[in-house]
Amino acid sequence: MSTVAVRELTMSEALNEAIREEMAIDPTVLVIGEDIARHGGLFGVTAGLLDEFGAERVIDSPISEAAITGFGTGGALIGCRPIVELQISDFISLAMDQLVNHAAKWRYMSGGQVSVPLVVRGPISNGIGMAAQHSQTLEAWFVHAPGLVVIMPSTAYDAKGLLKSAIRDDNPVVFLEKRLLYSRKSPVPADEFVVPIGVADVKREGSDVTVVAAGASTHLALQAARQLAREGIELEVVDPRTLKPLDIDTIAESVAKTGRLIVVNEGARAGGFASEVVARTLDHVPISELKATPLRVTAKDTPIPYSASLEREVLPSLDDLLDAVATVMAS
Amino acid sequence: MSTVAVRELTMSEALNEAIREEMAIDPTVLVIGEDIARHGGLFGVTAGLLDEFGAERVIDSPISEAAITGFGTGGALIGCRPIVELQISDFISLAMDQLVNHAAKWRYMSGGQVSVPLVVRGPISNGIGMAAQHSQTLEAWFVHAPGLVVIMPSTAYDAKGLLKSAIRDDNPVVFLEKRLLYSRKSPVPADEFVVPIGVADVKREGSDVTVVAAGASTHLALQAARQLAREGIELEVVDPRTLKPLDIDTIAESVAKTGRLIVVNEGARAGGFASEVVARTLDHVPISELKATPLRVTAKDTPIPYSASLEREVLPSLDDLLDAVATVMAS
Amino acid sequence: MTAVETRTPAALDQAYLTMQRIRAFETKAMELFAEKYIRGSVHPYTGQEAIAVGVCDALQEGDYITSTHRGHGHCIAKGLELRPMMAEITGRATGYCKGRGGSMHITAMRHGMLGADAIVAGSLAMAVGAAYGLRLQGKDAVVVAFFGDGAAQQGIFHEAANLASVLRAPVVFVCENNQWAISTPISCAIAIEDIAERATGYGFPGEVVDGNDVLAVQAVAERAVQRARSGEGPTLIEAKTYRITPHSAATPNDARDPEELARWREQDPIGRLGRHLVETGVATEARLEELGQQAQAEVEDAAAWALESPHPVASEAEEDIYAPADWLTPGRLS
């Protein structure tokens, strides 16, 4: 009995709705983070929650990333569903032990006695001159941490549906939001909905090249696809949405169809998520079924510089992707 | 004028010699860590240094992994060459911010004004029932951190030569030692020598399959090679020794020769170093030159369990490697 | 020794028995390690029994604890059963954690044991979150976080203590100052006398107690637990003690001054409670002897049971990583 009512929401509005709805349904959901209560979060994701749900469930924390992550894990162990906001996702580096050695492992180490329904979320803040310590894209670290779920949405719809699922999920979820997408509007149904974790979304169908791209990279891929369509080259854009567990079936199916794979990712090149997608795909699609060598379009293997000209040079660009497509189409 | 004098040393003796020699040459070299002075390190790597060089340069630290890593970075900035021991390499998770956001980035962020001659070293402690928080193989995280050098030696010779180079190197180096290799003896020249950083070593030549494997995995690969040689299958075992920067030329050259690539790595499967080697190799060797789809032989994507039967099941085994070889030889 | 009147003979009997259980359990565990039935390591709680027992006696049904690498004593004091504990540390399928956790990771939710943690100080913030979450759920439960003197130098100690204070979380921080961290004396780790002093930097009370006096520990713990339960916030208890065994089974060499060790052996908390019970006529030597033997017997039974238990099936190694999910229904499944 879902209606067709659909609004245009920014991603931050969509995320805000997701948290608000889940807090309204489930009194064990709480939010903690720096400047998330009074200020409503630096990017508005938690705006209004303090007034609606009170200071007991919407907590402005001291600047203690490790402790608030551990706090969330402890709360999750005894039946709450904490959402921990890290103001910039780079700061997860201060909580890696709490996240990886504790939240991610507690269920396994306990032999399945406990579950850890924790969400740790924060923005990926590159592209706006925040420099090296505020501009990292670190999902590869979390993908390499068994026990974690890793999500990176590209649209307001996916962001809302996936955050609701993440809050309801009984596992620790790292939820990465691209800061430059917060203000981007897209249609979101007014009715209650969730987006399943672990299911990729083919954002555009195409027969020539499979482009796997999540978050901001999805839009780069779609932009390239629109442009190349005029030249008669059809990209299939697969947005994994969840990076761990990865929906390899959808990716492999697409690559088996197109015979060509390009992975776009804003993380540093060495050891990045793009490498994982390439290697993982080869477990499912033998090279005999490939028409071209898989390519990665990633950030350069450098810290992110401050100046605009340098940052532009380091991050993956439309031209980089177009060149990659030309290469795989040529072979 | 090097002599032929060669002793058999364990890896921990070799590491100890490397530090001792460098401390004797260079008064700015200091060592800090938990139980590294009085006790000489839990695994003897720093044994005797306190007596020889004194408490000012050989420091038993409080249990503060983040601070001692930052301490090392600060010392490096003003001209010292600190060696920070993390008692078990898993504890680097407590220092990720200091290591990645500080040590790794300071030179770049300063526009090349400073260098950070820091060594952060510690054991990979799996295989002996230390369980999930003491048994991780995390090099993939560090490989994904531009600015870091990452080293993982497989022999006493490489360990000594590479640690000396790491101490002399003007960049932050993460030096990962396999605990089960500490007591393994191999020949080490009595004369002064170094092993260059960033240069792989072909530990065994072979024509059929290139097996890239570092640290403990090198020995698994060599074991498989010896066994398969009897069946007429020749593995070429390439030990990268340095994981970042990776000597891709040597790897690519070998793969171009054999047409087959298997990467062995003890890290968790998803987002592991093996994925990087596969993707990186494809940048240099097109699939048209490959006889088989590249394979990864890794740990399962799980936390490391305590019990022997479970831990054995999770870590990569000789059988896993033999199966992989059979697969690539069959295609 | 602190006045005894507050406690019934039965309770004292029980405290003595529990301390003997811990002592016997650790002695057996070290044997089993030597015999290679236990992998990794064992960190005996020997000499510190009065702290776990005194503190846990101050807790009630529904309260929780977190523990450390040296956690067997906390488990036993919190009421865990010896058989599944032995099975866990010998890596059996019948262990509390199905053999996945081992000696440093015993978790037993049904006994209010949130888990032992092999990361020094790693569970302090978790304890604060659990305490806060329990209160949010309307329970008047308290969480006790045990940790060592060495752990007090970890950043998370500072963050967790401060966070607990501003949130008035019902948590009690119990620092077992045995004056050594492996081979490192406390004098190399801090430049102050009492770790308890640090509580003033967070705005809650810090108390120093003789950690080898079970009755003194219990008295201090009761005040702290009461304070936490009534919503007044955390307390930091520093219990001065000493481990009378080496750091661990895997680190047998002990560089500590034998005389220091000898002095502390005289302060053995079990001996002290025993002498006190006899002097005050609460128990006879014979009764103490009997309790010691009972503890021995229980531990032997647990070990035998454990060693007869099956090892985990290798094919199950990939189970229990993720909890089942059903995002269509809010609230937890498991």
Place this chain on the structure above:
Amino acid sequence: MTAVETRTPAALDQAYLTMQRIRAFETKAMELFAEKYIRGSVHPYTGQEAIAVGVCDALQEGDYITSTHRGHGHCIAKGLELRPMMAEITGRATGYCKGRGGSMHITAMRHGMLGADAIVAGSLAMAVGAAYGLRLQGKDAVVVAFFGDGAAQQGIFHEAANLASVLRAPVVFVCENNQWAISTPISCAIAIEDIAERATGYGFPGEVVDGNDVLAVQAVAERAVQRARSGEGPTLIEAKTYRITPHSAATPNDARDPEELARWREQDPIGRLGRHLVETGVATEARLEELGQQAQAEVEDAAAWALESPHPVASEAEEDIYAPADWLTPGRLS
């Protein structure tokens, strides 16, 4: 205001000028951000000038500082030049860091500036290591680590303070308590009055000072620096102050009570020093006016120079990641 006798008119003149330079620099930086010449953000030091100036006046050639996201004031007080600073924050090749660092990452080794750090509290342990390393090299240098009130809740603050104490590192911790961390009042961050109290938990002195009184700050800093230099170990200075601008250019909305802000504006450190200089006859209104204009002019010149400077060449983006290496020769190359 603290007695003035200790300082020459010239020194006071200089202090006033430096504070005006900082004020003018930040005002200009906010303009340049509004005009999109600066990316990311700018965190003005406005209102806290007395702290950087008072502390850096206590330092000598060869001493170092570490700084924060709010670091321009520390840089100017430490003697960095305005032109390459402006060039850095406008992302030019002529900046101290060739435009790679930006506003939150100015490093200038030749001026003893080890670097600003955008990770709150991130450079505290680095400061300890630098201080210790300098002493190991036989230099009698001191390192000052500036940080905010919010930073005092980070674990690394605790670890660094404790490590500095046990190693007696020649470091001075300067906590600029402006009572807010972005939108979070100090009352939500700590449950104590003075952050300086925490020093007792590490075994070194903690001192509270009026952070808007440059002479008072300088007096306290001189004691602390002297103590560090003479090998007696660290000091924690808590300077009470207030930022009279919003948190940053990127976070313009300011929820703080306007009356609170107004009260603090009356305590403006520049105004206070100025009034003091006039009252004590050290300077005339005219002279102060002149100094203010000089600061303005220097800043305008720096901005003009910066905006005429070239942007970094994109092709150089991958330079300066790794230092050159020659493992055959011990000792550093760069």
